[in-house]
Structures are given as structure tokens and as C-alpha cells.
Amino acid sequence: MSLPPPTAVLEGGRKAAIQSRRKNLTFDKVSFMAVFLGIPLAIYLVFVIWPFLQAFVYSLTDWSGFSPNYKFVGLDNYARIFTDDQFLKALSNNVILLIVVPLVTVVLSLVLATLVTVGGSSKGQVKGLRNSSFYRVVSFFPYTIPAVAIGIMWGQIYDPSGGLLNGALNALGLNFKDYAWLGNTNTAMWCSIFVIIWGFVGFYMVLFIAGIKGIPAELFEAARIDGAGRFRTAVSVTIPMIRDNIQTAYVYLGIFALDAFVYMASLFPNAGGPENSTLVMSQQLFFTAFQRGQFGMATAMGVILALATLLFSGLVFLVNKLTGGSEGGRL
Amino acid sequence: MTLLKQKTVPVGHIEREAKSTPGDRAVAATSHVVLAIWSAIVVLPLLWTFMSSFKTSNEIFASPFALPGAWKLDNYIKAWSEAGIGAAFINSVIVVGVSLVLVMLLGAMCAYVLARFTFRGSRIIYVLMLAGLTFPIFLAMVPLFGVLKGMGLLNQLPGLIITYVAFALPFTVFFLFAFFKNLPGEIAEAAAIDGAGEWRTFFQIMLPMARPGLASVAIFNFLGLWNQFLIPVTINAGGPKVLSQELFAFAQQMGYAVDFGALFAAVTVTVIPVLIAYILFQRQLQGSVSQGTSR
Numbered sequence: 001m002s003l004p005p006p007t008a009v010l011e012g013g014r015k016a017a018i019q020s021r022r023k024n025l026t027f028d029k030v031s032f033m034a035v036f037l038g039i040p041l042a043i044y045l046v047f048v049i050w051p052f053l054q055a056f057v058y059s060l061t062d063w064s065g066f067s068p069n070y071k072f073v074g075l076d077n078y079a080r081i082f083t084d085d086q087f088l089k090a091l092s093n094n095v096i097l098l099i100v101v102p103l104v105t106v107v108l109s110l111v112l113a114t115l116v117t118v119g120g121s122s123k124g125q126v127k128g129l130r131n132s133s134f135y136r137v138v139s140f141f142p143y144t145i146p147a148v149a150i151g152i153m154w155g156q157i158y159d160p161s162g163g164l165l166n167g168a169l170n171a172l173g174l175n176f177k178d179y180a181w182l183g184n185t186n187t188a189m190w191c192s193i194f195v196i197i198w199g200f201v202g203f204y205m206v207l208f209i210a211g212i213k214g215i216p217a218e219l220f221e222a223a224r225i226d227g228a229g230r231f232r233t234a235v236s237v238t239i240p241m242i243r244d245n246i247q248t249a250y251v252y253l254g255i256f257a258l259d260a261f262v263y264m265a266s267l268f269p270n271a272g273g274p275e276n277s278t279l280v281m282s283q284q285l286f287f288t289a290f291q292r293g294q295f296g297m298a299t300a301m302g303v304i305l306a307l308a309t310l311l312f313s314g315l316v317f318l319v320n321k322l323t324g325g326s327e328g329g330r331l
Numbered sequence: 332m333t334l335l336k337q338k339t340v341p342v343g344h345i346e347r348e349a350k351s352t353p354g355d356r357a358v359a360a361t362s363h364v365v366l367a368i369w370s371a372i373v374v375l376p377l378l379w380t381f382m383s384s385f386k387t388s389n390e391i392f393a394s395p396f397a398l399p400g401a402w403k404l405d406n407y408i409k410a411w412s413e414a415g416i417g418a419a420f421i422n423s424v425i426v427v428g429v430s431l432v433l434v435m436l437l438g439a440m441c442a443y444v445l446a447r448f449t450f451r452g453s454r455i456i457y458v459l460m461l462a463g464l465t466f467p468i469f470l471a472m473v474p475l476f477g478v479l480k481g482m483g484l485l486n487q488l489p490g491l492i493i494t495y496v497a498f499a500l501p502f503t504v505f506f507l508f509a510f511f512k513n514l515p516g517e518i519a520e521a522a523a524i525d526g527a528g529e530w531r532t533f534f535q536i537m538l539p540m541a542r543p544g545l546a547s548v549a550i551f552n553f554l555g556l557w558n559q560f561l562i563p564v565t566i567n568a569g570g571p572k573v574l575s576q577e578l579f580a581f582a583q584q585m586g587y588a589v590d591f592g593a594l595f596a597a598v599t600v601t602v603i604p605v606l607i608a609y610i611l612f613q614r615q616l617q618g619s620v621s622q623g624t625s626r
Contacts, residue, residue, distance in 0.1 A: 032529035033444060040441035040500060041456065047475065047497035048463050054474035065477070112369060119362035129359060135366040137613050141373055144609040146558040148575045149601045152582045152594065153380050162591065164379045167395030202373065230358065259467060262560045269583055282469050289473045290565070302470035309467050 058299040065295030077300035087301065089276050090284045093189065094258055097280070098312065100193055101200075102253035106246060109201045112139065113208035114234050118220070136209060139202035147199065151266025154195045158182045182267060185277045192278050196263050200256075204249050211242035247320045254312045258305060261286070281305055377602070384595035391591050406596035410581075416597045419577030426488055426573055427556045430495035435549055437496065438503030439541065443533060445504065446511035447519070457508070463501035472565045479566050486570035494562055499552050510544035511537065546615065557605060574601055 059077055063070035081087050116136060119129030142150060157164040158181040169176040181191045219241065223233045239246070261282035265271065271287070272279035281301060289298035383391055384406055385399040411417040445457055475494065476485070484490030514537065522532045538545075560575045567573070572580065581597055 026528075028528040028530065032533075033448070033450075036440040036444045036533075037456075040437040040504070043437065043493065043497050044460070044463065044500050047478065047494055048471060048501070049459060051471035051474035051478055052462075052466055054477070055470045058474060065473070112366060115362040115366055119359055129362050129366075132362075132366065135370050137610070138370045138373055140609070140613070141377065141606065144554060144605045145602050146560070146575045146578070146605075148558075148560050148579050148582075149598050152578065153376060153598050155582070156383075156591065156595070157376055157379070162392045162395055164376065164395050171396070198372070201369075255467065259469065261469075265560075266579060266582065285469060285473075286565075289476075290568070295473050295477075299470070299473050302467070302473065305467055306470045310465070313465070 055299045055302055058296055059303045060300075061296040062294075063296040064293045065289065066293060070296065073296070077297045078304070080297065081300055081304065086276065086279065087281070087284050090279045090281045093277070093279055094260070094281050094308075096189065097193065097196075097257040097260055098254055101196055101257040102250050104193075105197050105200050105204060105253055106249050108197065109204035109249075110208055110239070110246070112201070112205045113212060114238060116205075116209055117212040118230060118233065118238070136206060139205050141202065142199045143203040145199075147262040148266045150195065150199050151263050154191075154198075155182065155267050155269075158191055183274055185274045188268075188273045188277050192263060192267055192273075195267060196257075196260065199263070200253065204253075207245060207249065208242060211245040212238055215241045243320065243324065247316060250316050251313050254316065255309050258282075258309055258312065380595050380602075381599055384592065384599045386592050386595075388591050391595075406592040407600065409590070409593040410597040410600060414581045414593060414597055415572070415577050416574070416581070416600055419572045419574045420600065422488065422571050423557065423574040426491055426495065427553065430492045430499065430556055431549060431553055433492070434496045434499045434503055434552060435545060438500055438548070439507055439538060439545065440533070441500070442504045442507035443511050443537060446508045447516075460501045460504050463498075464505060468498060468561060472561065476566055486567055488567075488571060491563060491567045491570070491573070494566060495556050495559065498562065499556060502555075503548050503552060506548050507541065507544055510541055514540055550612070550615070554605070 058070075060072055060074060061070040062073050062076075112135075115129060116132045117128050119132070156162070160166060160178045160180040160183070163181075165181065166176050166179060181187050215238065219237055220233060223237050228236065259282050260280045264273070264278050264280050264283060267273075268278055271283055282305065285298050285301040285305065288294050288301060379395070382398065383395075385402050385404075386406075387400070390397065390399060411420075445453055479485045479490045479494070482490070484493070518536060518540070519532055522536050527535070558575065559573075560579070563573050563576045564579070567576065578597055578601055582594060
């Protein structure tokens, strides 16, 4: 770095340059902070924070979104939302997603990750399963595919007459001819849940594999010397050691399950599915705002969605903390 | 643990004696079978979509398994030009490309200042960034519609770009913050002693040093923005469509005009480029995931 220094520093020489770092006063530093912090922060405040703050205000108004006038109606929107059958139906669907999706995804990806990492020989050093990188690469595929494409693709797979699923079932000799998987209230939700899990397992599998590989090998060896079998090792060593990863996964999946807009929108061209059995809150919010022109009401739904998200995240942290104490003691 | 030890010592003993235990082979075989089944569940739908993209609608309805009569590109031509997938593809490349460059630059700048300088309010800014990560994007969507409308940016690609940048910013700052925090401070000090100003230190020294972190964050931002659906559907509903939007619109029309071959072709066009990029760069990506978790 023997090149000539920029002008601002030239004036005071080297000593001054170092001192100015502490004094916070040179033009170089002031311009640097102004640009580096100012521009990103301005964009962030205008397009993210400001809308978030506005949402809380709008949720208390009867704003239609198209006229500039609106008046405050207090908590009326909230009261009306909770007597709206359609919203309550959407809420209950989100609760089903919230219970099933994170649980099944985490368990399945944990099982697959465990098979890859500790499926190898039980002698000598802890080894992963041989030739398993293929599975890891393939499982990650869905994460690289836009959710819209996933939804449309599975919509075709579930198609009653030309779909892959009925084709396969018929080839096996089972009579599912023309069964509409997504058109039936009994199966629509579960088929959607399968698609969502299909889309997420690979990502969390890779995440867990990385977590498991980060566990010191001595721990596994110690458990083995103590005579723990594979299952026992997985339950007593692996899971406690990557519990923070599991917590992160659970929070993200939960936040996603409370949204689920993209999958439900692309799987069901007739929004909501059969008898609204797959309608979710985010879809209801979207229709309320952009089709019915009730922006005030829609933002109130957004606030409820946000509160539900925060509540869920808090709950996961709490559960992890409460169970964390006892688990840590056992190790 | 002592209880456990006493109970299972004999089993462990036998395992250590044997050269290659049948148990190991059984476990390995079972693992392979389970993993292979899952891989098949992942790959078969994709292969089926790819195969179907060459079929005519009649062929699709005749049998879901039969190979296409002729491997012609008719469906692709139809999807690319008539359904507007081509134009949308180009829009997506422009929007995501510009947003990605901007968000990486702005995010790195912001994270660098937050990580290396302490000043009044720096903590508040950091917490604000975290808040942007926690709140569901849905809450902001309706007011954002109003904000962009007021600025005349609604239904325009620049409006979409700046929104993408703003919403990708907290994630970018959050991860690069940790990265800049861990870079050795001595190098910046050495640069200052050698007379480099703040601007130079950042662009010539710190930014190149942060390259591995930048690469990981860029990959995730790319996937996130390329797959983004909610933002364009909300604030760009009437504007030039991006890929996910056009694909969705095309699928909605399908309810009326049945051309499933072209739909499969449209899905394939959407899936293939990113999938190929993933296969080429998968080593780096796997690395990024592990980097993300260690923080």
C-alpha cells in the first residue's frame, strides 16, 4: 500500500489519519458513513419499515386503497375478521399446516441426514454412508425450483386423468381411475402438505448434515465406546448437539406454514380449493385487499398474521429453552 | 450414562471384534434404500415433467407414461413466444440481476459500517434490520402498494427492483455483519497506517477479503429473488411480468384453453437453467449452507 493516499488524508499526514479515526471528523470518514449507511438505510426505511408501521395504522381504518380518504374505525376490522367464517376457516387451515408441516419436515430431514452422516461402518472412525453425496445433491433440487413451478407441476401430477399419480396407481392394479386428489375435500389438504414437504425436506436435510458434521467426532466415539448403538447415538448425541439448527428450522418452517400463499395459489387455480379446504389466511388477505378493495380490513389480517408468527417463534424458543436444561444435564 | 454402559457393553464388544459386521452392512443397505426412495420421489416428477413437455395434449391424456411420439420443440416454441415465457424470462434476468448487484453492494456497505464502527444509534439500526427479518412480508404488502403508487413506481420494473433490494437487505446485512465482524481488524489498521482512506480500505481491502461470505449470501439472494412470487403479484400485477408471474398466469388460463404440453414446457424452461447452475455450483452451495448454520 505505498500508493499515494486520497486527498483528505494527505493534508494531515499519517498521524492525523490514525487520530481522525478516533475523532470521527475527516471529510473522508463523514462522506463514507453518510453514503454507506445513508443509502441502504433510506431504501430500507422507505420500502420496508415505513409500510410495516403504516400497516398498524391502516388496520384501524376503513381505507379502500383507491380513494385517498378514510376514517378511523377503531378495532372494528378485527372484530369483523373474527366473525368472518371464511377467515376462520383459513385460520384453521393454517393451524393444520403449522402443526404438520414443521414436524414432518424436520423429522424426515433429520432421519435422512442421520442416514447420510452416520450410516457408515461402526468400526474405527465415525464415517458417513459411502457414495451418499448423490442423495444430498438430488434432495436439494426442489429448493432451486420456484414454488410456482412446483405447485403447477404437482397440480398436473395429481391430475385425475392424465396425472402421474393415478397412472402409477393404476399400473399397480389399484383402481384410482379419475380420482381427483386436489378436487376432494378429504385429500386436497394432505396432498398440498405433501407438496410443501417435498419442496422443503432437501434444504433442511443439507442444513442438518452440515450441523451433524460440525459435531466433534470424539463425542460420537465416546458414545460408541460407552456402548451406545446407532439409534441411541442419534437420540442422545446428535439431536441435542444440533438442537439450535432444529430450532431455526422449526421457526422458519412455522413462519412459512403461516403463509403458504405461493403453494396454495399455484396448486389450486380456483383459489381456496374444494369448499375452501385449502384456503389460507394470506390468500384471504390478498383477495380482501386487491379484489374486494378493503385495504384496511386486509392490513388488519396482516397484523393478525404477524402476531401469530411472533407468537409461534416465541413458543419455539420457549420450548427449546425449557427442554434445553434437562437435555443438557443428561449429556 | 453408567447405567447405559452396563446394559449394552456385550453388544458393543461383539461389534468391535468382528471384521465387517453384518449389522453394518444391513444398516448401510437400509440407508441406501431409504435415501434412494426419497431421491426417486424427488427426481421422478421432474423427469416426468420434462418428458411430458415434448408430448401433445392427446398423448398426455392417452398415457402418462408413454414416451412422446416425436421429440419436437413445438411446445417450447409455443410457451416461449405465444405464452410470453420468453419475454418474462428476460424480465426476470434483468430484475434479478440488477437487484442482486445492488443489494450485495448496499448490504455489504451497511454491514461493514455496522460491524466495524460503533456510534450512537448503531444498535438501533441493527435491531431494525432484525425486525425486517422477523415480520412476515405480507404485513407490508398492502401499504407498500400505496407507497409505490404514490411514487409512480407501481407496475414498473424499477419499482420491483427497488422493492427486491429493500426486502433482501436485512438478510444480506445480517449475514455479512457476522462476516465483517470476524475479519481481522489488523489489516484495516495496517491500511490506515499506510494512508488508505475509509473508501479505499473498503473497496480495495475489506470487500475482496469478504468474497467467500459475499458468494454465499449472493447465492441465497439469487434463489430467493428468482423464486419470488408474492411481491411481483402484488405490486407489479399490471406491469411487464417476471417469470414466476407469467408462469402462474399461463397456468390460470389453462383452465380454459387446454394445452398441457406447452404448460409442461413452460415449467421446464423455468426449472432447467437454475437446476443446471445448481448442479455446476453445488459444492459451493453446500458449503454456504454449512456456513450459514455455524453462525
